Amino acid sequence: MATKSSPEKKAKHPKKPKPPKAPVPPVPPIPSGQPIFGQPTPSPDPTSFKNPVTDQKFRGINIPSAVPMPLIAAVEPVLTLAQVYGSAGAAKVAALEKAGQLVFHSVGDTGNVTGPQTQSLVADKMVSDFTEANAADVPSFFFHLGDVVYFFGESTFYYDQFFEPYRDYAAPILAIAGNHDGVVYAGDPATTLTGFVENFVTPAPVQSPDSGGLFRTTMIQPAVYYTFEAPFVRILALYSNVLEDPGVISSQTGTTQPNTVLDSRQVDFLAAALKRIKAEKFAGAIIIAVHHPPFTGGSTHGGSPLMLADIDSACTAAGIWPHAVLSGHSHNYQRFTRTFSNGEHAAYLVAGCGGHSPLSKMSSTLRTPFPIDSTLTLENYDATDFGYLRIIVSATALTIEFHPAADGATTKTPNDTVTIDLATHRVV
Numbered sequence: 001m002a003t004k005s006s007p008e009k010k011a012k013h014p015k016k017p018k019p020p021k022a023p024v025p026p027v028p029p030i031p032s033g034q035p036i037f038g039q040p041t042p043s044p045d046p047t048s049f050k051n052p053v054t055d056q057k058f059r060g061i062n063i064p065s066a067v068p069m070p071l072i073a074a075v076e077p078v079l080t081l082a083q084v085y086g087s088a089g090a091a092k093v094a095a096l097e098k099a100g101q102l103v104f105h106s107v108g109d110t111g112n113v114t115g116p117q118t119q120s121l122v123a124d125k126m127v128s129d130f131t132e133a134n135a136a137d138v139p140s141f142f143f144h145l146g147d148v149v150y151f152f153g154e155s156t157f158y159y160d161q162f163f164e165p166y167r168d169y170a171a172p173i174l175a176i177a178g179n180h181d182g183v184v185y186a187g188d189p190a191t192t193l194t195g196f197v198e199n200f201v202t203p204a205p206v207q208s209p210d211s212g213g214l215f216r217t218t219m220i221q222p223a224v225y226y227t228f229e230a231p232f233v234r235i236l237a238l239y240s241n242v243l244e245d246p247g248v249i250s251s252q253t254g255t256t257q258p259n260t261v262l263d264s265r266q267v268d269f270l271a272a273a274l275k276r277i278k279a280e281k282f283a284g285a286i287i288i289a290v291h292h293p294p295f296t297g298g299s300t301h302g303g304s305p306l307m308l309a310d311i312d313s314a315c316t317a318a319g320i321w322p323h324a325v326l327s328g329h330s331h332n333y334q335r336f337t338r339t340f341s342n343g344e345h346a347a348y349l350v351a352g353c354g355g356h357s358p359l360s361k362m363s364s365t366l367r368t369p370f371p372i373d374s375t376l377t378l379e380n381y382d383a384t385d386f387g388y389l390r391i392i393v394s395a396t397a398l399t400i401e402f403h404p405a406a407d408g409a410t411t412k413t414p415n416d417t418v419t420i421d422l423a424t425h426r427v428v
Contacts, residue, residue, distance in 0.1 A: 034086040035205035036215045038170040045120040049160040050212070053113040055152055058185035064241045064248055064261045065182055065192035070223035071203060075265075076272040077222035081140065081230035084172045084220065086205070092140070096231040099136035100394055104230075105129070107388035108145025108178060108291060108328020110354035111161040119165040119355030121405040122386050127168050128409035129390065139390070141171050143228070143235060145328035145351060146178025146291030148196065152188070153181040155195040158210035162199070165355070167214050175200050176237045177224055178291040178328060183242040192242065193224060225266050227273045232393040233285040236273050236322075238266055238311075240292040246304035247292025247329075255306055267310050274318030285398040285422055286322045291329050293350045295338075297378055298330035300360040321346060323398050323420045328352035331360040332383040333402050335418060337427055339375050344425035347418045349400060351389050359383060380416045390414065396422055 070077040081096075082089030096102050105126050112119050132138050149157040166173060181196045199208050201224060205217035228235040240247030241262070249266040252258050270288075277286060293301075294308040315321050321340055324347045334350040353359060362383050370378045385404035392399040401414035419428040 033204055034088075035084065035172065035217045035220075037172055037217075039167045039215055042168050045124070046116050046160075046164055048115055051156050051160055053150065053157065055154070055185060058152070062183075062243060064243065064259050065184075066261050067239060067241075067263075067265065068193055068197060068201070068224055070226075071201065072222050074222075076269050076276065077226040079174075079220065079222055079226055079228050081172075081228075084141070084174070093231055096140065101136055102231050102233060102393045103129075103137055103139045104391050105139050105142040105388055106145060106289075106326055106391055107351045107354035109147040109331050109352040109356040110144065110165065111147055111150040111157070111180065112355055112357055113150050114357060116160065116165060118357045118386055119161070122353075122355050122388055123165045123169065125403065125405040125407070125409060126388055127170075130170055139171055140230070142166075142169060142173045143289065143326075144173060144175035145289060145326055145354075146176050146240075147180045147328060147352075147356065148175060148178070150180045150356065152183055152185050153177075153193060153195045154184075154188075154190065155198060155210050158195055158199055158208070159212040159214075163208070163211045163214045163216060166216070172219065173216075174219055174221060174228060174237075176289050176291055177239050179240070179242045179244060179247075182239070196224070225269055231284075232395060233287060233398070234273070234277065234282065235287045235289055236270060238270065238288065238290040240290050240304070240307060245292070245302050247290060247307040248304070249290070249307055250310050252306050252310070257306065267314055270311065270314040271317050274314060274320040278318055278320050283395070283422065285324070285393045285420075286320065287398075288322045288325045290325070290327055293327035293329055293334075293348070294325065295336050295348055295372075295376065296327075296330040296350055297334060297362050297364075297366070297381065298332055298350070298360045298383075299363045301330045321425065323347070323422060323425060324349065324400060326351065326389070328354070331356055331358070332362070332381065333385070333387060333416070334362075334381045335379045335400075335402075335416060336372075337369075337377045337379055337418075345420065345427045346425070347400060347420055347427065349389065349418075351387075351402070353382075353386050354388060355386060357386075359386065379418070382415060385415075387415075397428070398422060 202218040224239040336348040387404040402416040
């Protein structure tokens with residue numbers, strides 16, 4: 001028996017080795033084949049690109065390029081918000097319908113060539129919209145208006161200019177391609193839109209080799225032109241090809257600028273989508289999205305009158321006109337009101353201020369509203385601020401707000417707003 005003066009020594013036993021730690025899975029456990037939208041833990045903004053842009057010196061192929069065929073054989077390729085959300089889609093749509101409104105973001109020309117700083121300004125401001133007190137005000141997706149990467153649409157630039165800037169954006173990102181997403185430089189073995197298709201037009205959501213290990217999966221758009229259906233809205237998405245100016249969606253047969261590369265698929269698609277809207281008596285918002293703007297007062301890029309004529313021909317054939325047309329390309333913010341012959345209005349917005357630097361000046365300094373002719377008025381513009389559109393749709397109205405990134409996360413008041421009554425097609 002041990003005493004204080006002569007304690008017994010305890011026998012020494014070898015320590016039992018600790019079991020090896022289980023490896024940490026690279027992504028959280030999710031049902032197979034389901035989409036992932038953002039990182040689980042926020043991280044600081046990067047200060048530089050991993051793959052610096054060095055291809056500015058190359059000459060691009062500046063003629064229209066063939067448009068890839070849809071993944072599905074259909075005149076009107078269709079994607080729904082429920083499909084985008086995977087197994088959570090039905091519940092997501094039901095919640096939006098119960099709330100009575102849908103909120104989403106939109107802007108274009110986010111890619112940059114000098115660094116991530118201006119992209120991060122806009123992305124961070126957009127992410128701040130996920131902390132709304134009212135759940136109905138939280139955005140359900142981001143609809144990108146093209147020029148995701150610069151200067152050429154190579155896959156190598158998608159990490160720095162897409163996946164990294166939106167790593168904390170906790171919602172789906174859909175897109176139309178801009179001219180820089182489609183253009184390839186002479187001698188490049190890649191075909192037009194290769195990077196865009198690999199990251200946005202895939203049969204199922206998968207991890208992209210371009211993501212650099214970030215969790216966001218690819219988008220499941222059925223084509224580079226398509227109808228996107230969500231509660232209270234249909235977005236008719238067009239691809240306006242690789243020219244700096246003008247945008248083009250058809251062969252433009254019978255004009256002074258015909259081409260032999262393109263066909264009538266996109267005009268046929270638009271006409272079919274509009275005719276289906278009329279046949280189904282869809283009462284929600286109708287939005288056309290196309291990278292090149294039909295109208296612009298920017299000093300760098302002009303409008304696209306022949307592309308507008310193609311769009312108008314499809315609208316005339318269907319007897320349906322959009323409530324709004326969203327574009328990028330001109331690197332600033334502009335808003336026009338167009339009045340159709342039947343007295344209806346449409347808001348035409350240019351939002352090419354998503355991060356590409358420098359911003360574009362206007363061709364002249366104008367006091368708005370400025371009537372351009374009897375059918376078109378420039379209502380407002382901002383050529384000094386990066387920012388984005390916050391779009392709110394209900395059963396009765398479409399409201400589009402412009403939020404400058406410079407206002408910061410604590411400011412929720414837009415610098416410009418337009419509301420269109422859905423039933424009358426008139427600006428309120």
